[in-house]
Structure formats: structure tokens, C-alpha cells
Amino acid sequence: MKLSVDWLNEFTPLSQIPFEKVLDKINTSICEIDDVEEFKVHLSSVITVKIKSLEKHPNAEKLQTTIASDGSKEYQIVTAATNVKAGDIVPLALPGTKLDGKEILDSELRGVRSQGMYCSEKELGLTLESSGVLIFPSDTALGISVRKLFLWEDTILTIDNKSITHRPDLWNHFGFARELAAQLLLPLNNFPFQAETKLESGNDGLSVTKSEHAHSYYVCSIQDVKITPSNPKIKSRLEKCGIRSINNVVDVSNYLLLELGQPTHFFDRERISSTTFSVVKSAEGTSFPLLDDTTPKLQKDLLLIQNGKDPVALAGVMGGKDSAVIESTKNIVMESAVFKREDVRYTIRKTNIRTESAVRYEKGLDSFTSLPVIRRAVQLLKENGNPNIKVYEPQGFNHTESKSVTIKTNLSFLRHKLGKDISQTEVTEILNRLGFTVTNKEEELSVLVPRYRQNYDVTIPEDLVEEIGRTIGYASIQTQALSMAVETPIRNPLRELERRIKNFLALEVGFNEVYNYSFASPTDAKLESSQENSSLKIANEMPDEHSLLRNSLFPGLIKQAKVNQDRFETVNLFELGRTYHKEGKGSDLAEERRWLAILSLSKNKPNDLSAVELEFLHLRETISELFLYLNLPKFEWTKTTRNYFHPNAGLVLNYDGIEIVELGILHTRYADDYDLKRRAILSKINMEKLADVWEKQGRNSHFIPPSNFPQGQLDLSLLMNEKDSTESFASLVHTMKIPELESVFVQTIFKGDSVGEGKKSVTYRFQLMSYDKTFTQERFKELSDSLVETAKANGYSLR
Secondary structure (H helix, E strand, O other), rough: EEEEEEHHHHHOOOOOOOOHHHHEEEEHOOOEEEEEEOOHHHHHHHHEEEEEEEOOOOOOOOEEEEEEEOOOOEEEEOOOOOOOOOOOEEEEOOOOOOOOOOOOOEEOOOOOOEOEEEEEOOOOOOOOOOOOHHHHHHHHOOEEEHHOOOOOOOEEEEEEEHHHHOHHHOHHHHHHHHHHHHOOOOOOHHHHOOOOOEEEEOOOOOOOOOOOOEEEEEEEEEEEOOOOOOOOOHHHHHHOOOOOOOOOOOHHHHHHHHOOOEEEEEEHHHHHHOOOOOOOOOOOEEEEEEEOOOOEOOOOEEEEEEEEOOEEEEOOOEEEOOOOOOOOOEEEEEEEEEEEHHHHHHHHHOOOOOOHHHHHHOOOOHHHHHHHHHHHHHHHHHHOOOOOOEOOOOOOOOOOOOOOOOOEEEHHHHHHHHOOOOOOOHHHHHHOOOOEEEEEEEEOEEOOOHHHHHOOOOOOHHHHHHHHHHHHHHHOOOOOOOOOOOOOOOHHHHHHHHHHHHHHHHHHHEEEEOOOEOOOOOOOOOOHHHHHHHOOOOOOOHHHHHOEEOOOHHHHHHHHHHHHOOOOOOOOOEEEEEEOOOOOOOOOOOOEEEEEEEEEEEOOOOOOOOHHHHHHHHHEEEHHHHHHOOOOOOOOEEEOOOOOOEEEEEEEEOOEEEEEEEEEEOOHHHHHHOOOOOOOOEEEEHHHHHHHHHHOOOOOOOOOOOOOOOOOOEEEEEEEEEOOOHHHHHHHHHOOOOOOEEEEEEEEOOOOOOOOHEEEEEEEEEOOOOOOOOOOOOHHHHHHHHHHHHHHHHHOOOO
């Protein structure tokens, strides 16, 4: 949001305070400032001059040499403009001025000196396109800068919107000035809400149907308007805040939005079909043209303004095009209303239309401004080219006119929460400055909240603590050590386990941790088909891609991998998170499950299956090392099938018969759905089950004293069918109960013409260790022969 310091000064004399102090107070007690900028400061050196003489350039047919005066000094300017003549008053950019990134120089053009450049509307930023030099009215003062002429001499504050999302009263110049006046102990001019307006008797035929769909809704008939450009003051203030000037009627509505934070709307009286207005909910498929030149088909239960039977506006969001003010408008109907913020938010979500009005309504405005804004609008219309308008009495309703919020608290509560001994006088003075009404009874306080703060903002005693704290300055509150007993924290095995796993994956093997939203789309919910029926829909509807709570961590990891697949050769990710599952339709709460999910993108081409298989085995080895790191060595890998894994590329890890881990290569149909160009290897670990096993067995000692004798190893290469599992022979070897066997694993897998089509050569490595004697050649041969015999006896061929 942009704020004009010149505009703020109209309500409270900020110029009496050093500007740096004002900025500091805003940052420390009100909100964050993103930027402070002098508006169009580069035009300070563009001045108004009068052309005294004009003649052809001696050395160029298309150029002219002119003499211009600012009233005290003359300049020689060479120009190619054809629309200027002697006596015209035009803008002159003096040497040193930068326009469109180019610096104007005192230079020679074809041998004739030129001391600047005449400017067009485009070069001054007034229009996107223009032809010829801008010519000012004949009574324009000479020698003044264009900034001063167009009332652009101003400082613009850019406020961080997120820091005032709970303060709808600050989304306008008067409200912000009111807050600054309270914080800086300055007087406040309240004139916007005290505008005096002479009204004609009667309603000019207008009526409003009462509705529970709005807090307040008023319309007012205004006759004899004349559509013209706005005056310089209104036009410049709108421009400085980023709003384009349209005409003197529409601009008043936008000006009110920036001045008082109250959205309004004008209808052309001749372009509406009825004199009756109502606030209704839309039917499915309702459609009418909007001001942004779209005609969307609306969903059910969106808030509409209806004129007779015709919808004329999306309430609080955007008006209709067919009833808008146009150049021929003579009579208008002004609308001033406050809608429920929930209804406006719902409309924003369903239509994806977000306007300046909607942004303010969704914060929760109070209805007390609805009528004063009409009086202020009439005052502005008269000042802005319509002095002779006739204004009739507003018609409508206000359901929350008598609403009030009173908070009861006491000094001891405030002092305890603030951590500062603050007096009753100081509390009362601060709250009174901020617009609260305080009634004291010894140390008990009864605080009446001002109307502009009572909706969703200040409602409980803790809110008063915040008001006092930010006003006295949080820096003034002394830092003190907590006064509490030092107790041994309750041990959380799951958290301990998570930290150990993070250390291993991030520090030991170099994986990157990611965080994803807990929301998912219906497509995401179908990835793990066994969990699809337990998906939990969010009651407060989100966009379709965030309409469910996730039932799997895999889709989030896959989306992260998609984003990074073209940026990095190595993409190894993991996430610790929860999934949510609702079994049945009863009143029982949904179940949360804790998982660790891992994704590794292949570095090889998708059709290089041998290389991808080696990467798959490498990730399996990494997970095995994780279990050894957790002191859980007695695990077993077995083959499995999952709908999202490729057939023959799925494994599960069991520990004491409990399935804890699954591992596999993502099926290509799901990779295609998520636009993955590379093979993805996925794994997930059930953290609750792992924590239970780790707590019971991870602390047991599995230590085996090191042998005094050297380790040995054997390699054996077998020829098998391409689709045969490599785990089968390893499991077979374990059944042989070889006393020296420590481990067996696949060292390499080779496929090629030399081994034949549909075949693969698998090399197994056997780690051997003896604890009572040194290996002899005879024992090595005996073990090798037994392995070979076992392989042949079970149908395996040696290679």
C-alpha cells in the first residue's frame, strides 16, 4: 500500500516532527515500511518555459532552432517537434535530467547549441503514447518545475501490507494519520467524517430491501452531474498512490477509498432498470459483464448487488459494466455499504478477482462509516467539477449500528503481561490517545473499544497489552530472565530419532531436506491408491490443488524434483512430515501418521535400465547404512509390489517381522503425470514403527570384538535372467549358515551382447571373517566350491 506524506499532512502536522523520527515511529510502533521514495524526483529539473522565437535550423531541414525563456533566463533549444510555435508554454528538460534512462546534455546538434530538450507527455510519464511536445495553457506560470506544476512534490511511503492485515483502520490516509497523531502526540483534523451536506427532501424514488447478507447498505440519488476530468489535486493524489485517473465521478470513489478506507460505487441512473436495490446470493451460472471486460459464470452463493431482478455488481469486489458511469452520464446512484468479510473472501476465492475494495472488505470494516462517507463523497463531487448537483436522502439499513465492545481488565494483569510497572495514569492516557474510552475503579479497568477497532481487531485484554506495549515502545521494556524451575525435560524418543536421521541423511550422505505444504490435490491423493479413500477434504475450501490434506509425502517430493531436475545433476531429497487419514464418515478425528520420505533422481537416461538399477541398489545400501547407524543391524529386504512402483522394482525392509521401509522406482505413468524427465527412486519410512523398534532394540549392544585375523572376501559372478531378483541367491547363501560369512551384497550388474539377450551377469561379494584362525587357501577353496555347488544346484549358471 502506498501513502502520500503530503496527504497525511493534511490530517495531522507531521511536518512539525523530524521526518526520520516519523519513519522510526512507524517502524517500531505501527507497521513495516518497505520503501520511502520522492515521487518523480527526476522531473525536478524539467521546468516550464515560453517559446519566444522559432526558425529553421541552418544545417538540417527537419530541425528548428528556438529561443525559450523561463521568465528570467533564456535557453537555445534545437527541436524536431512540429507542433510548437512562438508563444507556446512547454516543458523543458535542463541538462542533467534523466528521462527513460538517458541523460539530457548541453550539446550541439548539426553545429547549433541546444541547452536541453522539450518534452512530450510520454517522456513525462503522463501517457503511454503521445505525439509532439506537451503544450500548457497560456496562463501557466513560467520557471517552475513540472513536479510543482502537477503537485508531484511529495514523498511516498510503501507499507508492507502483511504487517497491517489485522488493522483495516490503517488501510487509508485518514486512519493512518489518526494512528500517527496518537503515537506522536500531534493534533488530528477530523474533517472527512464531519462534512456538511445539504440534502434534498425525499428519496427520489430509490428504495433498499433489507438483507442479512450485509452489515449495512445505503444508496443515494444524485442528479445533474457533469462528467469531466478531475481537478489537479485529486488526479495527482490518485496517481501518486498508483491509481489511474478516469473521470471526476469515478475518481471520487477511488479517492474516498484511499482517504477513508471505505469502498463506494456509482451507478448510472439511466442505465439501471429499477429503483429498488437488494443484496442477494447468486444462483449457479449467474452471469453479467464486469468492469474488467469479463463475463464469468458465477458459482452458487456469491454475494451480489441486485437492481430489481438484474445483478449489477459483485458485492464488495467489482461493479458491472452495463451500469457503470460513462461520458454521457447525467444522474447517478451512489452506493455505500459494508459487507461481511467472510462473504467477500468467499467471492475472491471463487472468482479469483482481487480489487482494492475487496482487499479492504476482507479485513472486516465497521458499518459506522457508511453514512458519513456519503456526505464526504458529495463534498468531493462538488469540489471536483459538480458544484450544482442535487443530492437526495440516503436510503438503506445498518444492522450493527448499536454494536459496541467493552473489555474488562486490571492493572496487575497489564503489568504482568508487559513485564513493566506501568501506572494507571499512563495506561489511561495511552488508551485515550488511541481512541479508547477508559473507566477506572481502583485497579479495575473497563475499556470501550473505538468503532474502527472493534471488528476482529481489539476484542480481548491481551489486545490492550499489545496497544500499550507498542505505544511505550518494546525497547523500553527491560529484558529479564525467566523465573521458573529448571527441570529435566520429558524425553521424546521420536524427536531424538528424527534428529539422528536428519544428521545421517544431511551430513553423512549429503541429501537435502525439504518442506512441503500439508495440502494436496485430488490427483496427488490418487498416487498411493490404497490411501485414496481415506483422503480428508478441507472444509474451508482452498484452490483445487490444495483442497485435501495430504495422504502421502511422495507428490510433494516429486514436485520439488520436477522444479530442480533441469538445474542440478544430483537431486537427493528427503522430508519428515505427517499424512492425514480419515477412515469412514463417523465423528472420530482423523489419524495422523509420521513418515520420512526420500527421493533420488537418476543421473542416467531413463532407458539405461542397468545404470538406473545400480542407482536403485545404491539407495538401498544407503538405507541399510542408516539402520546400521541407528544400531539396528537385523533387518531383511524382501520383494514387494506397489501401484506407484515399477513391477520388479519394489522392496520392503522388515525388522523382526515388522514392515518399516518401502523402496522402489516410480512408475513411468506417474512420472509422466508430474512431467518428470528422469527416473525417480522413492522410499518412505514409517517413523512411528521405526521409533518403537529403535526404542526397544536400538540401545542394545550389538558389538562384536574385532578379530585378530585379517578379513577375506570372495566374488562370484552368476548368469541369470534379466528379470530375476538378485536377492534370491543372497537369501539362499544365508541359509547355508557359513560361520565366517559377515555379509553378502551385489557388487556389479552387467548387461550386454556378451551375456546374451534377456540375460544379466550379477557379481556377488562375500565378506568373510574368522575369529579363531587365519584363512588358508584350502578354506577359501572349500567356501568357493560350496558357493558354486549351491548356485549350480539351484539352477544358476556361472559366468
